[in-house]
Amino acid sequence: xxxxxxxKAAVRALWRKLGSNVxxxxxxxxxxxxxxxxxxxxxxxxxxxSHGSAQVKAHGKKVADAxxxxxxxxxxxxxxxxxxxxxxAHQLRVDPxxxxxxxxxxxxxxxxxxxxxxxxxxxASLDKFLSHVSSALASSYR
Amino acid sequence: xxxxxxxxxxxxxxxLIAGHEASFGAELLLRLFTVxxxxxxxxxxxxxxxxxxxxLTHGRxxxxxxxxxxxxxxxLRAALSPLADLHAQVLRVDPSNFxxxxxxxxxxxxSHLQGEFTVEMQAAWDKFLTGVSVVLTEKYR
Numbered sequence: 001x002x003x004x005x006x007x008k009a010a011v012r013a014l015w016r017k018l019g020s021n022v023x024x025x026x027x028x029x030x031x032x033x034x035x036x037x038x039x040x041x042x043x044x045x046x047x048x049x050s051h052g053s054a055q056v057k058a059h060g061k062k063v064a065d066a067x068x069x070x071x072x073x074x075x076x077x078x079x080x081x082x083x084x085x086x087x088x089a090h091q092l093r094v095d096p097x098x099x100x101x102x103x104x105x106x107x108x109x110x111x112x113x114x115x116x117x118x119x120x121x122x123x124a125s126l127d128k129f130l131s132h133v134s135s136a137l138a139s140s141y142r
Numbered sequence: 143x144x145x146x147x148x149x150x151x152x153x154x155x156x157x158l159i160a161g162h163e164a165s166f167g168a169e170l171l172l173r174l175f176t177v178x179x180x181x182x183x184x185x186x187x188x189x190x191x192x193x194x195x196x197x198l199t200h201g202r203x204x205x206x207x208x209x210x211x212x213x214x215x216x217x218l219r220a221a222l223s224p225l226a227d228l229h230a231q232v233l234r235v236d237p238s239n240f241x242x243x244x245x246x247x248x249x250x251x252x253s254h255l256q257g258e259f260t261v262e263m264q265a266a267w268d269k270f271l272t273g274v275s276v277v278l279t280e281k282y283r
Contacts, residue, residue: 031261124177
């Protein structure tokens, strides 16, 4: 289920539209993840996770930058994300099931903010892209 | 299971979409089949490429069942018992598919309710749909 040319074009087009607001949406996605899937909070014991937290916002920006990097390297996600994969595998040790939760909440966030742009085809392409990002992140685990 | 506040939130979301069972149900199925094509195997009666009429008819049926669940949050097991029998004995949908439907449902809600589909609403609705899924797959064994 590799990303087709159409998937890549869709993801790039959406990312262009998001422009400099990616961080706003990744922050909201993180917030949704913490509330819908409270077990994910265990990875952030050192954070203030209340609504509007500056730490969550800063973390949202990191996630945004990583996803933007991924979008810029759709033809080689494993290569582009290899350092992040090492980080998640060896230091952060986030159980990969959690990547799906964040991915899902990002889809919900984008559907909420860009309903006109988030039809089934875009939904599918973005879901595929996020699955590939998750796989790339989990690739260093073993 | 669901707190009083979560039940209120589930009911609130339902009030916003009631009356749109057919169109929302059709969109839900379309998203499910587009994002997770393997789920189509359970809907062979809709044909290989379900047309709009089929999606609307089946979509409405599914959303009406969700409406039943919303009205009986206190006793999902009893209210959904016939549907649970159907899924266990006839449809035999693998339980791993229910989270996929739940995910697509939330995308439908987010896309139509936008600002009203808050962080808390999503969590309440996710809990509710997961509860429904558990009841529907309980009689498998």
